[in-house]
Amino acid sequence: MARAASVEEEAWLYGxxxxxxxxxxxxxxxxxxxGGSARFRDFSRFSxxxxxxxxxxxxRLPEENLGDRQNLGPRCREALRAAVVHPGDVLLFGYLVSPPRWDERLTIDGMLVAGGAAPPARDSSAGPIRIxxxxxRRLGLGADTGEPDELMRMPLPGDADGRIGWWMWWD
Structure with a gap:
């Protein structure tokens, strides 16, 4: 179960x-x-x-980490919930900051969205703001989530059906 940081842990970001x-x-x-295990690295990307x-x-994540976000991207909680609500249609990308760094955390900075969770491909002519x-809206992300720095169509990694989704990335 997620827990809040104690007074002794305040010098560290989330625990x-x-x-x-x-x-x-x-x-x-x-x-x-x-690139494998995070055990001996303090920064690891995941896909x-x-x-x-x-x-x-x-x-497993503490409440404070669940509220974490990459710049104006979705909060960690929102992105994780989107992946749960849309199984197989939302894949998350980001990074894990491990000890001994003081800013240990999990951050989500990208999403690949396909299927019923994705805007239709025909919307690509409508412009990036509408998409x-x-x-x-489809993903249930907060109104304070800003536009992604990248928004484009691309294949889902390892998808046997060759599905194409919308890649969204916040720098």
Missing amino acids: APGWTREAGVEEVVAPFLE ALGEQAARDLLG WRDAR
């Missing part, structure tokens, strides 16, 4: 040193890491994290 390991966050994210891992992370507003 005591090593909380990502103790809470099992590294274990959940490990299969999605680019194509889906519904089950998102569900697990919702129960983004439709995607934000």
Whole structure:
């Protein structure tokens, strides 16, 4: 279960040193890491994290981390919920900051959205603002979530059917 940071932990961003390991966050994210284990790295990118891992992370991340966001991107909680609500249609991308860094956290900075969660491909002629507003509504993202820095069509990684989705990335 997610927990709040104690007074002793206030010097650290979201918990005591090593909380990502103790809470099992590294274990959940490990299969999605680019370049293998995070054990000896303090910064690791992850790709194509889906519904089950998102569900697990919702129960392991502290409340403060769930409110984390990359610039004007969706809050971590919102992105994780979108992946849970749209299984197989929302894949999440981001990074894990591990100990010994003081700013240990999981941050989501990108999403690949397909199927019923995605705006129709025909909307590509409507312009990026309309596509983004439709995607934000379909995904249940907050009104304070800003437009992505990148918005384009691309294939879902490892999808046997070759589905195409909308890539959204916040720098």
